[in-house]
Amino acid sequence: MTPETLEALAQRVPDGAMVALPPDNSLPSVALAKALIRRRARGLRLLGVPVSGFATDMLIGAGCVAEVQTSAVSLGEAGFAPRFTAALREGRITVRDATCPAIHTMLQAAEKGVPFMPLRGLIGSDILANRPDWRVIDNPFAEGGDPIVLLPALSPDFALFHAVMADREGNVWVGRRRECATIAHAARAALVTVERLHEGNLLEDERLAPGTISATYVSGIALAPRGARPVALLDEYGMDSAFIAGYARAARTEEGFQEWLARHVTPQAEEALA
Amino acid sequence: MTPETLEALAQRVPDGAMVALPPDNSLPSVALAKALIRRRARGLRLLGVPVSGFATDMLIGAGCVAEVQTSAVSLGEAGFAPRFTAALREGRITVRDATCPAIHTMLQAAEKGVPFMPLRGLIGSDILANRPDWRVIDNPFAEGGDPIVLLPALSPDFALFHAVMADREGNVWVGRRRECATIAHAARAALVTVERLHEGNLLEDERLAPGTISATYVSGIALAPRGARPVALLDEYGMDSAFIAGYARAARTEEGFQEWLARHVTPQAEEALA
């Protein structure tokens, strides 16, 4: 699999696609999110797996997003997600609230190719009350009177994330962040940015194979050094808390966000990062 | 977690326990199976995940086993499993046939803490017809007329397997053989033999963490160098096909098996292996 440019990878995601993104602690491709902003993507339906962070707020602020399905949107220690909050208040996005294990479960059902999976809990929560696509049945293995929620399989059109490395076969290494594997398995296509290329086949190295996602699931790869910045990438680099706090301050207003965007989401800024 | 002796680990498994074993290509602890034979375990209910091999045939031959739940019992290129076949013919064991993905699914349900999980396929197979504990429902997410099988969660009492290494915390490294992780998660206790001890915490090494099973699930550890022999252990050592073929020949008869056992399943033989 030949690496593409970041811009080519972003071109593969059509307007209106359902795009799954891992949160700030689990290898989001901030580089690819920025490329989607540069290509002026519109109407994306984002899925937070299981929550959403910096990349989601930035995409919402840039007008790329029609809908967010997630269990929470937050900038962590930097507080609430300002562009998400503003867009919800102004009715510019639809928010489908879920709860973390429900998102994992819907993706696991898709990964397994079954139409649904059960999950305990949830009954009595208004999340369930606002999800007509979720069903409650009586557990067929109990004596009766044991309600349990069934969640439908969810297959995003795309999984986007940032991995440490890719090999020539298109296998990518995400280490312990196996939610990326679940998203890749469940999605119709995974588009992955990586820090660097790896010589040799990741799946043939017994030390690296356990953290590898097979090329079977990977549709496209682009090199994007520091592609998770400002969030952390395993032991490769830490989170730039000051940068995120700066974003949170700037994005309090529409004007502040637009200025931030003009400064930070440009091809020049991308080159400076690399 | 302090490593115990192999014999102490075997003492932890009471007669009658349900014991999950991975197959010959996925890190069975042959050393621990032999220790169970030496301690004269009785009435074990073995679960093949998802199939059974050398260790299961040996345990059956030694009279340790009351029941086998599995999708197949085989010695691979060395052919049918002779002691399994004889015990079934003579009515000395109960066999509960399953099919590979059903065993994975039942363990995944236990891993997730849900009472059941669905699985496609199976309808029309006599496996399903002979499993009164499996149910068929009408898929609640379809328009009707879409039968689908529900499988109950299965929590073995013990998961036994052989890992490459353990650290002082009790974390163990199994590499890509993640069915061992699923068994450990689903079982009430995991007893693990390892080739060697690892200095440092496996979960704090980003390269090793993805193939590590957390000590949360591990109840006991014993050092057993070459503990998977005669089957293979990742890139550590290969399968001893000649040894297995020799076993298959010897175990064709009860007498041949007993001679084989007297020669190979003794404390002396264990020391010679190490």
Add this chain to the structure above:
Amino acid sequence: MIHPEERLAAALARLILDPAAPPARHIAVGAASPIPAAACWLVRKSGHPVRLSLLHKRSGNPFTEGTRELFDLTGQGRIDLFFLGGGQIDGQANINLVGTGEWPGTEARFPGSFGSAFMYMMTPRTILFREEHSPRVLVPRVDNISAPGLSAPGVFRRGTAQALVTGRAVFRFDPARGRFALESAHPGEDAASIRAATGFDYDEPAHLPATPDPAPEQLALLRGPVRDEMLETYPEFCARVFGAAEKKDAAA
């Protein structure tokens, strides 16, 4: 000087070790929860053998199945205690992490429910924790239920709230009565000030004790070994509460 955060950590540690409650062998702590994390480390550094799973610890993150593993462990009943907060918390221990006004938070939107709708029902014990103690947060009835404080008979549930700890007081929750009882007030507060700051009704003892100060050895642990464990995940919190020691990892 005792920081309010240190007192809260010590109060949480006491609740964790409550001998009348189900055992806390394995505690999980969610994202952005420095005070509960400090309480757990305080329990552990005091010599109690408790397993801690800290969700947002970058190195040594305990999970290798991704974040799904926390929920799987909890589904199995292997997590004994969890902490939850709430943009609103009501007198029946319902929590609202979604927002006020109509669903999904048309007046004031909070970040979202995270795993609360599952964790609250699947964990034998939950400690509710929210620093802000005001009629805005502690309401008679939450606008939206992220996770219910009680469940109907027949609905699978392992436990309920054990207590509610705020910046002003500690309440205990009685699931049989579906009602909080005030247990202690932090220094500077009294029965009347708590009543005025609380939007829901609750029981109150005739004599209201003060929430105790952390013992000197607890303060020493918090400012030494506990701080060291937390520095990577919560650098700003550590600098603010435990003082500005040099950061081990400038990037973190």
Add this chain to the structure above:
Amino acid sequence: MIHPEERLAAALARLILDPAAPPARHIAVGAASPIPAAACWLVRKSGHPVRLSLLHKRSGNPFTEGTRELFDLTGQGRIDLFFLGGGQIDGQANINLVGTGEWPGTEARFPGSFGSAFMYMMTPRTILFREEHSPRVLVPRVDNISAPGLSAPGVFRRGTAQALVTGRAVFRFDPARGRFALESAHPGEDAASIRAATGFDYDEPAHLPATPDPAPEQLALLRGPVRDEMLETYPEFCARVFGAAEKKDAAA
């Protein structure tokens, strides 16, 4: 000299590449299946871009979720073709891998059903393969159904058997009629000998072609690059069929 195994591998390769069948972009090959594995490698080494997942390949095993991943992939519809055998195979393409006599094989026990009850229904194409071609194996009706050849209307199923390849012949399966048709007989066989060796009824062409020999370039691939790929997993098979070249890994 052409080994019978080489002819079978070439016959299977022709079926894999059948342009009338659904595309085979990703093929999985189960345990202890050296001839199907050789056929797949032959297709790939002939320049066709097909992804192969070989279950029992020790190094470079394609799965990192354990063996569950094959079934998950198949559940999703990502595996296009699989091979199945059978201790018994009947004229409706039912297969029995469990045993003869009463369940679970009280007369003669076979190893067991493996993943067949799932794979046969979830894969768009299955090639049935069994070297032994006798009335004992090819029966009018299997004693026990490990996996059904056809499913009732409404039962989710992606495909059926495409063909049955034995040591004597190649049959095609017509799911609409639920019936095999003899397509070719291997050298040394004719219509009458196949009929005598087959326990189930099937259709037969007026003129029965011979199963073609592998082309010389196919033989060269089988004995060279295909053999090299298979040596680690199937050392005994490679030595017997492709000749005694030195083993690369004495331990394997």
